[in-house]
Amino acid sequence: MNFSERFAIINSGLAILGRFSRSQPRFFLIMIGGAWGVLYEMLHPSAWRRTVLIEFRRNLRQLVGSGFFSVVVVAFITGLGLVSQAVYWLGFAGMSQMTGSLLSSVLLREIAPILVGVILLGRSGMLMLTEMGNLTTGGRLKTLSGMGIDPFLAFVVPRTIATTVSGITLGTLFSVIALAMGYVACWMKGIVTVSIWSFIFEVINSMQLVDYVGIPLKFLLSGASVGLCCCLSGMDVTSEDNLTTFLPRGFSRGIMSILVINVLVDIVLGSF
Template identity: 70%
Template sequence: MAVLTGLGIVAQAIFWLGFAGIAQMTGSILSTVLVREIAPVLVGIILLGRSGMLILTDLGNLTLQGQLRILNGQGIDPFIAFILPRSLAMTVSGFTLGMIFSVIALGTGYVVCWLKNIVTMPIWSFMFQVINSVHPTDYISIPLKFLLSGFAVGLSCCLSGMDITTEDNLTTLLPRGFSRGIMSVMAINVVLDMVF
């Protein structure tokens, strides 16, 4: 996904900004559009589709089979045993995947433009240009978006899986969990954009 984003967004931005004669704006546009806005949403969707749906079905099956009630009866808190570790793991995964995603997307776009002789500066100068154009508040908001998107996906999938009833099955559980996860990722990004 990062390679496709690099090809579709980064390479096109470098090409068209150079064509328009405003290549000096490349760093600020890429840091604003790709790293601050698009990457957190795509990372949240990747986490939701790859890991969140597995968490959702796993906890949904445990709830339907009554195993969570059994553990609760034995004094094991399902929040501490299931929700907390999965949500924390998704939080760390969101940040890590977000950083890797951003670097790969920027690097892929640069390499494509370098191969076509659209850009002649070295890659470290290109990356420095992007990093230099990041606003000081973005050094807080970008990592927060990655962290909170991962946490929200983990928490919403866990809670949706534990919220299942006997009338539910996978055809009703998965769309409900997916829509809750998407809404949480979008809400976090909108709120953080308004705050920062």
């Protein structure tokens, strides 16, 4: 094997390695750029045209309406399972004074944002992904661009803002229902004897200052990441993709974005 053949093999190996290295952070960089674009556009009144407002209101109704029943059911099950069991076993172990801190740190800060994000992803995010993917593969986004309509402003911005608002709305609803159902289950079993207001006050009183910022921030960012990730994943498909390829890819990206957001918020706020 001469020098030129060895060089060709090494060159092809480096090309494969470089292609793999570029493909891994590619969508992550697209998400960062998309997030900055949404933030930039939403702060400019000129971006809120009638078509953008109509798209925002339509998606907000669909997100809250379709996710309401799912959030209520999941919160009901979580309250009966997690909250009541936590109260029971802490009381059984003689550590009932830790009930508030456990529920605030585990349920409200860690579990609720992830569950609400997954509900938004499954109930509405996949619909956004499918619609954007079909528009991309059908060439309609290019047609809109040729007509002078920016697809990013017309679709991505209103849908991302709608999922952000839905995240904090459904997250608050989930937290209240889960705590209330946990209290009802414990009260019916005679585990707790205090009023529900005292129970909720104990949970709120055990929260730290960063929790009042971190918990709403997680709900907001989880919703925003779902909308942005699904829209950009739909716009990122190629002519070779179909439903069996870009749907699993978009779902895995959405799950990963929710988990990354929650971990980053914990790391950033944990440093204070």
